[in-house]
Amino acid sequence: xxxxxxxxxxxxxxxxxxxxxxxxxxxxxxxxxxxxxxxxxxxxxxxxxxxxxxxxxxxxxxxxxxxxxxxxxxxxxxx
Amino acid sequence: xxxxxxxxxxxxxxxxxxxxxxxxxxxxxxxxxxxxxxxxxxxxxxxxxxxxxxxxxxxxxxxxxxxxxxxxxxxxxxxxxxxxxxxxxxxxxxxxxxxxxxxxxxxxxxxxxxxxxxxxxxxxxxxxxxxxxxxxxxxxxxxxxxxxxxxxxxxxxxxxxxxxxxxxxxxxxxxxxxxxxxxxxxxxxxxxxxxxxxxxxxxxxxxxxxxxxxxxxxxxxxxxxxxxxxxxxxxxxxxxxxxxxxxxxxxxxxxxxxxxxxxxxxxxxxxxxxxxxxxxxxxxxxxxxxxxxxxxxxxxxxxxxxxxxxxxxxxxxxxxxxxxxxxxxxxxxxxxxxxxxxxxxxxxxxxxxxxxxxxxxxxxxxxxxxxxxxxxxxxxxxxxxxxxxxxxxxxxxxxxxxxxxxxxxxxxxxxxxxxxxxxxxxxxxxxxxxxxxxxxxxxxxxxxxxxxxxxxxxxxxxxxxxxxxxxxxxxxxxxxxxxxxxxx
Numbered sequence: 307x308x309x310x311x312x313x314x315x316x317x318x319x320x321x322x323x324x325x326x327x328x329x330x331x332x333x334x335x336x337x338x339x340x341x342x343x344x345x346x347x348x349x350x351x352x353x354x355x356x357x358x359x360x361x362x363x364x365x366x367x368x369x370x371x372x373x374x375x376x377x378x379x380x381x382x383x384x385x
Numbered sequence: 386x387x388x389x390x391x392x393x394x395x396x397x398x399x400x401x402x403x404x405x406x407x408x409x410x411x412x413x414x415x416x417x418x419x420x421x422x423x424x425x426x427x428x429x430x431x432x433x434x435x436x437x438x439x440x441x442x443x444x445x446x447x448x449x450x451x452x453x454x455x456x457x458x459x460x461x462x463x464x465x466x467x468x469x470x471x472x473x474x475x476x477x478x479x480x481x482x483x484x485x486x487x488x489x490x491x492x493x494x495x496x497x498x499x500x501x502x503x504x505x506x507x508x509x510x511x512x513x514x515x516x517x518x519x520x521x522x523x524x525x526x527x528x529x530x531x532x533x534x535x536x537x538x539x540x541x542x543x544x545x546x547x548x549x550x551x552x553x554x555x556x557x558x559x560x561x562x563x564x565x566x567x568x569x570x571x572x573x574x575x576x577x578x579x580x581x582x583x584x585x586x587x588x589x590x591x592x593x594x595x596x597x598x599x600x601x602x603x604x605x606x607x608x609x610x611x612x613x614x615x616x617x618x619x620x621x622x623x624x625x626x627x628x629x630x631x632x633x634x635x636x637x638x639x640x641x642x643x644x645x646x647x648x649x650x651x652x653x654x655x656x657x658x659x660x661x662x663x664x665x666x667x668x669x670x671x672x673x674x675x676x677x678x679x680x681x682x683x684x685x686x687x688x689x690x691x692x693x694x695x696x697x698x699x700x701x702x703x704x705x706x707x708x709x710x711x712x713x714x715x716x717x718x719x720x721x722x723x724x725x726x727x728x729x730x731x732x733x734x735x736x737x738x739x740x741x742x743x744x745x746x747x748x749x750x751x752x753x754x755x756x757x758x759x760x761x762x763x764x765x766x767x768x769x770x771x772x773x774x775x776x777x778x779x780x781x782x783x784x785x786x787x788x789x790x791x792x793x794x795x796x797x798x799x800x801x802x803x804x805x806x807x808x809x810x811x812x813x814x815x816x817x818x819x820x821x822x823x824x825x826x827x828x829x830x831x832x833x834x835x836x837x838x839x840x841x842x843x844x845x846x847x848x849x850x851x852x853x854x855x856x857x858x859x860x861x862x863x864x865x866x867x868x869x870x871x872x873x
Contacts, residue, residue: 307743308735317744323806324748328695331764334771341766342773342820351624365488369717378715381725 390415395555395608398460402449409442409449409459409503416461416505420552423873426533429546431466431524432474433506441503448501457615458501463553465544466507467514468599469588470494477590478510478522481737482718491588492623493557493599493616500615505553509543512739513709514564514592516540517811520802521741528798529571530871531837535795538568544602545572550873555603555612559589561596562697563790563815566827569602570790570840573829573869575861576602577609577854578815580847581822582627584613585620593704594625596697596819605867606828606857610634613850627848634851638858645679647856650783654690655814655842661793664839667831668789671841671860675787678863680856685779685786689771693817694809696772699752699765700820705742706749712737744805773821776846785853786844789814790827794837814842824850828857829866838869 309317360366363376372379390412393401401407417435424430438461445459469475469487471494476482490498498504511521519527519542527542529535530550537546544556545568558565560578569576577600584599591597601612614634619626651672656665676682714720714733721732738746752761779786791811801808818825823846830841841860845853861867 307738307746308731309743313740313743317747320744320805321748321751324698324809325751327806328698328752328761330695331692331699331768332760334689334692334768336764336767336771339767339770341763342769353621361488366716368488369485371714371718371720380715381723381729383726 391419391551393554394604395460395462396605396611398554399457402459405449409445409461410439412459413438413442413461413503413505416552420506423550423552426528426873427530427546427550428525428527429509429537429543429550429552430463431476431478431507431509431522431543438503438505445501445503453501455501457497457611459503460501461503461505461553462497462612463506463508463544463547463556464494464504465541465556465558466510467559467590468494468557470504470507473504473507475507475590476523477514478512478524479738479742480523480719481712481733485718489588492585492620494588496616497557497612506547508541508547508556508558511540511542512742513590513705514540514559514561515705515741515745517563517567517808518796518798518801519543519568520798521739523739526798529795530873531573532795534797535837536571536798538571538795540564541568541576541602545569545574545576548572548574548602548604549871551870555601555608557599557612557616558602559597559599560819561592562701562819563812565600565602566790566815566825566840566842567812569827570829570838571795573832573838573871574602574604575606575609575829575857575867576600576827577613578818578825579613579617579850580824582625583617583631583824583848583850585623585626587620587622591708593701594708595704596701598819606826606854606861607635607638610638610854610858613854629848632851634854637851638855642859642862643679644675644856644859647680647785648683648783649675649680649785649787650683650685650779652685652687652690652779652786652788654687655788659792659813660789663833664789664791664793667833667839668841671830672787674864675856675860678859683783685782687775687779687817689768689775690817692768693772693820694813696765696768696820697812697816698748698809699761700769702745702749703753703762704749706746706753709742709746741805769820772817776817776821776823780846784845785856786842788842790840790842794833794835794839818844823847824853826853826857828860829869831866832869
């Protein structure tokens with residue numbers, strides 16, 4: 307992302323405030339505390355590897371800003 | 386029927402349709418007429434299409450005439466503009482999804498459509514659900530139907546305003562730090578954030594995946610429970626969903642008209658400095674009402690609760706910065722004109738994202754950067770564990786927690802938008818529920834002297850969703866705060 311000078315100045319102040327507030331976390335003693343895993347019931351979820359129909363090519367391309375010959379089109383990548 | 390059709394709640398509408406007292410077409414037409422009249426004032430919705438909605442309603446009526454008895458056949462709902470409904474736009478309130486039309490149904494939508502629901506309209510949200518006031522949407526600010534100079538809360542301010550103003554009987558929304566419960570409190574309706582893993586997020590624009598949860602917003606706890614039951618349960622498309630059975634939520638709820646033997650914990654930290662005296666008065670009156678219904682009260686401690694916001698403003702932006710990397714202008718949505726690929730990515734995001742989203746992406750990438758990862762992200766994940774343990778200890782002493790949903794009633798439009806930190810602090814009582822992955826319910830508990838509603842917050846342990854819905858329903862059977870409505 308690009309920021310204008312005005313945006314950068316405004317964000318700098320706001321982010322400094324937020325980070326100063328977030329620094330309150332440093333008041334806590336977290337020695338020996340395990341970091342939270344995302345899901346307390348976390349386990350590997352398995353399913354049968356069976357082929358299933360997904361979106362059709364036309365449906366998948368319908369939202370593309372630019373598509374041609376059944377493909378997403380982007381500006382040239384390789385010189 | 387003597388009641389105006391737009392006044393019907395979700396279950397009332399289902400009942401009237403089942404008894405053939407009304408048709409879905411009449412109901413949808415009444416809601417569309419009201420929408421046309423009130424939307425210029427409210428700006429609660431981002432999209433609706435009368436022709437599509439009436440066609441779906443006609444199809445539901447025809448199905449019923451042919452013997453179809455699906456429970457929610459022909460009942461309309463509004464949907465937060467974050468959930469994919471096949472054939473309808475889905476923009477997350479962002480310019481970067483301009484023009485995107487959903488090619489599939491989110492799992493929750495597929496389930497409600499299978500039960501017969503009509504997806505009537507799309508409701509406004511803070512951009513990518515990042516906000517507490519619905520002021521960051523590319524579609525502009527939604528206004529609170531109780532006072533048009535005030536915010537409806539957020540990020541689900543659109544659904545909250547729409548349900549409160551009778552533009553739809555109920556809504557589906559999402560809650561990452563309070564985004565269902567806070568606007569429900571600000572707009573005088575019921576909002577429920579289920580336990581993490583209870584409801585599939587497949588088809589919901591991802592914000593912070595370890596915190597996001599989809600839930601209902603409605604005019605009563607029973608209406609919310611009906612929607613919750615229809616959409617909850619395991620989904621192969623979201624591996625965080627639990628295999629535990631959901632059970633007969635509505636049936637269980639109707640077995641408990643009082644609160645005898647229920648132990649309610651009052652977190653000391655949620656009745657402390659910063660709580661508006663009028664909100665406190667209404668919350669304490671709700672607590673007293675629960676006691677009168679038979680509940681026992683105990684004081685509990687959530688010592689790490691004051692650190693929840695700081696913890697969230699590390700973890701939420703970190704996850705958002707990863708999730709939002711998918712918006713690159715290649716496959717869907719907005720693409721900025723550019724000479725090369727690098728410029729395309731950069732300009733698409735620069736022009737497509739609004740200020741709040743940019744702020745969080747920058748914050749998120751900063752706290753994840755190699756030199757700061759341990760100091761911010763890892764430490765926050767440890768503090769999150771302390772917060773989770775606080776709740777585990779509290780629930781050894783009580784069945785559910787009770788307290789305020791928000792420190793204040795709805796604030797004025799523009800009041801906090803220039804000071805993000807002040808805006809963030811409003812989630813102080815709700816955010817920890819998401820960090821701990823447990824369930825929370827916001828129930829209307831009165832109106833302040835200046836005419837603004839407040840909510841009482843019921844919080845339960847993981848997978849005890851039915852328990853807090855039962856407590857909320859018992860409270861609503863004994864009170865009529867949820868029947869109060871804005872004069873709009």
